Amino acid sequence: MIRAALVLGMMLTGAATAGPIGDADRGAALFQRQCSACHQIGPEAINRVGPRLTGLFGRRAGSVEGFDYSKSMARMGSDGLVWTMQTLDAYIENPKVLVSATRMRFRGLQDEQARSDLIAFLREWSDRPRDIPEAEPTARRSTPQLSPEVLAIRGDPEFGAYLSSECSTCHQRDGSDQGIPSITHWPPEDFVLAMHAYRQKLRPHPVMQMMAGRLTEEEIAALAAYYAGID
Amino acid sequence: MTGPVLRVTRRTFIGTTAAALAAPAVFGQTKPRVVVIGGGPGGATCARYLAKDSGGALDVTLVEPNARYTTCFFSNLYLGGFRDFDSLVHGYDGLAAAGVTIAATTAEGVDRDTRRVTLGSGDVLEYDRLVISPGIDFRDGSVPGWSLANAEVMPHAWKAGPQTKLLKSMVESMRQGGTFCMVAPPNPYRCPPGPYERVSMIAHLLTQTNPTARILILDPKDKYSKQALFEEGWQTHYPGMIEWLGPDMGGGAVEVRPATMEVVIDGEAEKVDVCNVIPAQIAGRIAEIAGLCDETGWVPVDPLSMASRVDAGVFVVGDASAQGDMPKSAFSANSQAKVAAMKIRGELTGSRVFPAKYTNTCWSLIAPKDGVKVGASYEPTPEKIASVESFISQPGEPAELRRATYEESLGWYQGITADIFG
Numbered sequence: 209m210i211r212a213a214l215v216l217g218m219m220l221t222g223a224a225t226a227g228p229i230g231d232a233d234r235g236a237a238l239f240q241r242q243c244s245a246c247h248q249i250g251p252e253a254i255n256r257v258g259p260r261l262t263g264l265f266g267r268r269a270g271s272v273e274g275f276d277y278s279k280s281m282a283r284m285g286s287d288g289l290v291w292t293m294q295t296l297d298a299y300i301e302n303p304k305v306l307v308s309a310t311r312m313r314f315r316g317l318q319d320e321q322a323r324s325d326l327i328a329f330l331r332e333w334s335d336r337p338r339d340i341p342e343a344e345p346t347a348r349r350s351t352p353q354l355s356p357e358v359l360a361i362r363g364d365p366e367f368g369a370y371l372s373s374e375c376s377t378c379h380q381r382d383g384s385d386q387g388i389p390s391i392t393h394w395p396p397e398d399f400v401l402a403m404h405a406y407r408q409k410l411r412p413h414p415v416m417q418m419m420a421g422r423l424t425e426e427e428i429a430a431l432a433a434y435y436a437g438i439d
Numbered sequence: 440m441t442g443p444v445l446r447v448t449r450r451t452f453i454g455t456t457a458a459a460l461a462a463p464a465v466f467g468q469t470k471p472r473v474v475v476i477g478g479g480p481g482g483a484t485c486a487r488y489l490a491k492d493s494g495g496a497l498d499v500t501l502v503e504p505n506a507r508y509t510t511c512f513f514s515n516l517y518l519g520g521f522r523d524f525d526s527l528v529h530g531y532d533g534l535a536a537a538g539v540t541i542a543a544t545t546a547e548g549v550d551r552d553t554r555r556v557t558l559g560s561g562d563v564l565e566y567d568r569l570v571i572s573p574g575i576d577f578r579d580g581s582v583p584g585w586s587l588a589n590a591e592v593m594p595h596a597w598k599a600g601p602q603t604k605l606l607k608s609m610v611e612s613m614r615q616g617g618t619f620c621m622v623a624p625p626n627p628y629r630c631p632p633g634p635y636e637r638v639s640m641i642a643h644l645l646t647q648t649n650p651t652a653r654i655l656i657l658d659p660k661d662k663y664s665k666q667a668l669f670e671e672g673w674q675t676h677y678p679g680m681i682e683w684l685g686p687d688m689g690g691g692a693v694e695v696r697p698a699t700m701e702v703v704i705d706g707e708a709e710k711v712d713v714c715n716v717i718p719a720q721i722a723g724r725i726a727e728i729a730g731l732c733d734e735t736g737w738v739p740v741d742p743l744s745m746a747s748r749v750d751a752g753v754f755v756v757g758d759a760s761a762q763g764d765m766p767k768s769a770f771s772a773n774s775q776a777k778v779a780a781m782k783i784r785g786e787l788t789g790s791r792v793f794p795a796k797y798t799n800t801c802w803s804l805i806a807p808k809d810g811v812k813v814g815a816s817y818e819p820t821p822e823k824i825a826s827v828e829s830f831i832s833q834p835g836e837p838a839e840l841r842r843a844t845y846e847e848s849l850g851w852y853q854g855i856t857a858d859i860f861g
Contacts (some may be wrong), residue, residue, distance in 0.1 A: 226818030226825050337764035337826040339626040340664045341801060342813045346764055347825030349818060370793050373488070373777040377770065378847075378854045387850025414830040415800055415814060415847075421828065422796070422816045 226347040228328060229293060230321065235329025238322060242314075249333045258312065264291050265334035265344035269307070280309035292344055296327050349422065363396065364426075368434025371427055374419065381438065392438050399432035470498040471787040474556050474566040475539075476546045476725055478503030480510075481572030481757030481772035483534060484859045488780035490538040491861075496788045500540040500564060502556065506530065508860075509599040512769045513852055515633065516804060518596075518607050519640030527599060533861020549729035551750050568783045571731070571738075572757045572772065573723025574598070575629050578736065581719030582622055583694040584703075592697040593714040596637075597629060609713045610641055616651040617712030620702055622693055623658040624717040627737075629758050629767045631664040632813065634717060636803040639669065642677040643806055655711065656683045657704060659691035664766075665803060665813055671834045672805035722759035729753065737761035742819035743795050745779040754779040763823025764815075770799045773855055795819050802848035808838070810845030 239249070246257035253260040259272040270277040270285030277285075284307050289295060299306045300323050302316040317323050335343035372381075375391065383392040391399070406413065406420035407428075423431070475486040478501055486501040493499075507530050516522040531541050545559035549569065556564045577587065577595065585593060596606040610619060619641055623634045638654055645652040654677075673681045684690035689705035695716060701708045721727075721736030731738045731747050738755040739748040740762050747753045756779050757772030765771040778795045785792035800814030815829035832844065 226820050226827050228820055228822070228825075335662065336626070337815060337829065338766055339631055339660075340662065341631060341766045341799065341815050341826075342664065342829050342831035343826070345815075345826045345828060346823075347818065347820050347827055349827035366791065367793065370781060370791075371796070373858075374774070374796060374798055376854065376858050377773055378851050380854050380857060384853075386853050387846040387848075388854060415812070418814060418816050418828055418830055419798065422818075 226349055228347055229331055230324030230326070230328035232325070232328040232332055234322075235325035235327070238326045239329055242317070243326075246312075249330065253333075261330060262333045263335065264296075264330055265293075266342075267291050267334075269295075278307075278309055278311045280307050281311070293327055293331070293348070296330065297323055300326065363429035363431070363433025365430065365433045365437055367427070368430035368432070371423070371431050372434050375431070375435075378415075391435055394432070394435060396429075396432035396436045399435060400428055403428045403431070470496060471567045472498045472500070472565060473568045473570065473783060473787070474500050474502060474564050475570040475572065476502045476549075476556065477572035477574065477723065477757075478505070478508055478531060478534075479572060479574050479757065479772065480512075480769040480855070480859050481574075481776045482570065483508070483531070484773045484776035485570050485572065485754075485756060485780045486539045487534050487537050487859070487861055488777055489783060490534070492780065493784055493788055493790070495538060497784070498540070499538065500542050501531070501534060502542045502544065502546045502558065502564070503531070504543060504545045504559065506543060509603070510769065510856065511597070511599040511629065511633075514596070514599040514603045515637045515640045517603060518610070518637060519643045519804065521640075521804065521807075524604065529856055529860045531860065537861055546725050547728075549725065549753075551729065551753065554752065567752070567787060569753045570776075570779060570783070571723075571726055571729060571753060571755045571759065572776065573725045573759050575720040575722070575758045575767070576724050578719040578721050581625070582716050585622075585695050585697065585716045585718065589695075589697040589716075592700075593695060593716045595717055596715060597624075597633075597717050597720075606713075606715060610644060611648070613645075613649060613652060613712045615649055616653075617649070618653045618655055618710075619645070619713045620655045620657065620711040620715070622695065622702070622714070622716045622718075623656055623660065623663075623690075625659045625719050627767060628717070628720045630801070631766045631768075632669075632801055632803045635663060635665065635669045636805075637715070638681060639672060639676075639803070639805045642673065642680050645680070646677055652680070654681045655702075656681065657690040657693045657702065658683060658685050659693075661685050661687065664801075665811060665831065667834050668811045668832055669803075669805065672809060672811075676806040676809070720758075722755075726755060726759045731755060733761065735761065742822070742824040744782040745775050745795075746782070754783065763817075763820075764826040765797060765799055765817055765824050766801065768799055768801055769855065769859075770801065771797070773859060774798050797824055800851070802844065802851065804845060804848070808842040808845050810841055810848050811836075812844055812848070 247261050249261040253262045255275045259275040268285045269289040270281040300317050303310050303312050337343045378388045379391045383390045403420045406416040409417050473489055475482045486499050490499045507528050510527045517524050546556050547559050548557035554566050594602045594606045596602040694703040722732055722738050726732055726738050733739050738760050740755050740760045745754050745756050747755055756775040758767040774797045784790045797817040802812045804810050811832035813831040815826045817824045818827050
């Protein structure tokens with residue numbers, strides 16, 4: 209128990225913050241060297257050999273008006289490929305893995321850190337979440353690796369009480385049920401199972417998938433303990 | 440109901456020695472004091488959580504001149520005829536019951552060196568931690584021809600209250616076939632989808648009472664939140680009624696003439712019947728008075744705690760803060776306020792401090808039972824509060840899902856107002 213508490217303490221202080229995508233300044237220099245012969249980016253950017261990269265994040269592949277894409281890229285777009293941190297990372301690592309007959313003459317960037325820096329720079333020229341909340345993320349989520357000891361921790365109701373302030377914006381503490389279901393006095397196992405089902409996107413509700421997706425196992429256990437014993 | 444506000448009168452203030460000013464919390468005092476300026480979603484949440492979770496260990500005072508708060512969120516639903524005005528109005532009894540002292544006056548000055556707030560009543564409050572949640576004010580001159588003095592003729596209705604009622608009565612009494620014009624704000628502003636939900640609600644009202652009326656949106660932005668969803672909804676529910684002019688079409692360079700009810704677009708004057716001017720925004724004035732704003736007019740804060748970047752003893756939550764990726768919304772303010780309250784309790788009472796977590800969801804109503812939503816979760820990095828995941832309703836969703844989304848938003852209103860006001 210003491211050991212578990214120590215691990216918990218480390219996790220709480222150590223894994224608290226999200227990480228930046230990469231170093232955008234280094235990415236800018238990389239863009240200048242490797243990309244700018246064909247691509248422009250920024251408010252005044254236009255299509256050249258390659259399409260303009262302003263507003264790239266969240267954009268469907270092959271969808272910049274007035275640019276003549278390869279058939280391969282156009283097809284990936286109509287199949288639903290959207291440019292995100294993850295898809296860009298795969299494409300920049302080796303373009304032909306993602307889009308077989310792309311016209312982009314670029315043999316790929318093997319260095320993971322360099323790709324992250326470049327993507328961080330590209331991200332600066334797309335929609336800002338402050339203004340357009342649905343815009344693509346601007347950082348990497350922190351995902352603490354939990355040891356079996358941590359997974360075995362019994363839920364901490366005091367921690368759960370703190371975490372519950374996020375739940376209580378929608379789910380009322382008095383258990384009333386108006387448009388949003390009651391979550392009070394559930395058996396803790398049921399609570400944990402339901403939250404993991406959202407986390408694994410087995411249950412469909414997008415708000416709950418998001419909320420559960422960012423909770424650790426320990427946080428879910430804490431919430432279960434708190435809501436089971438709520439006054 | 441409201442406890443004693445007066446900590447230090449002007450007379451005792453003058454009589455206090457410099458030594459006592461430098462260390463107000465050390466001696467002769469029972470509880471650490473937190474002063475919260477502003478009784479909206481950020482300030483009221485923070486005050487209530489501080490009082491409730493500290494179990495009486497903190498002396499918490501809320502400075503708010505209005506006896507009741509009208510929520511800006513859901514005020515568009517009042518414009519559309521979906522809610523009574525009274526349903527938007529909330530008092531502070533729940534805060535008082537949680538142990539918050541209410542100072543029903545304005546905050547006029549903040550002296551961060553001596554940690555004192557001067558009130559409109561002339562009294563002075565000392566604090567160990569200060570929370571400022573003043574919401575927004577308007578940037579002078581952002582819409583040529585318009586100033587706050589014209590708000591009775593061309594309302595902003597971007598702070599809920601009499602302005603909201605005025606705008607509704609103007610729409611209701613508009614001549615048949617008249618033009619409702621909205622001058623939309625530049626980024627960043629309170630409630631990113633708000634102007635477009637408002638247009639939807641006014642279109643709904645006009646469709647019933649004035650079906651030949653026209654809605655004109657003049658927008659300095661080339662893109663806005665939920666744009667595809669609003670455009671789809673307008674096409675479906677209000678075909679031909681709404682015209683949107685972005686910056687490419689002159690929507691960005693607009694002048695208004697309140698005396699003649701004209702808007703000037705690209706040098707050409709056009710007569711309109713109702714004109715809703717939503718100007719560019721900055722942090723509420725007390726943040727500037729306290730010396731916390733940067734050149735953008737907002738308050739940079741530490742993403743881990745919501746403390747000001749220039750004074751760790753002052754926390755700024757809600758619309759006034761410049762924190763990074765979170766939109767300016769009641770949901771965001773409420774979320775930020777809980778983080779600030781937890782950090783402050785930790786600093787003043789030694790209670791456990793957990794990692795900051797932030798979240799936001801914005802629901803918008805397009806037409807009866809046609810609700811949509813956008814949301815994201817956020818985590819602090821050293822530089823900013825960063826979006827790490829987002830979601831949004833999709834075009835073409837079945838009516839049943841849209842209805843459930845709307846009903847969910849009603850539940851959310853109940854939930855968040857209970858969470859804010861007790």
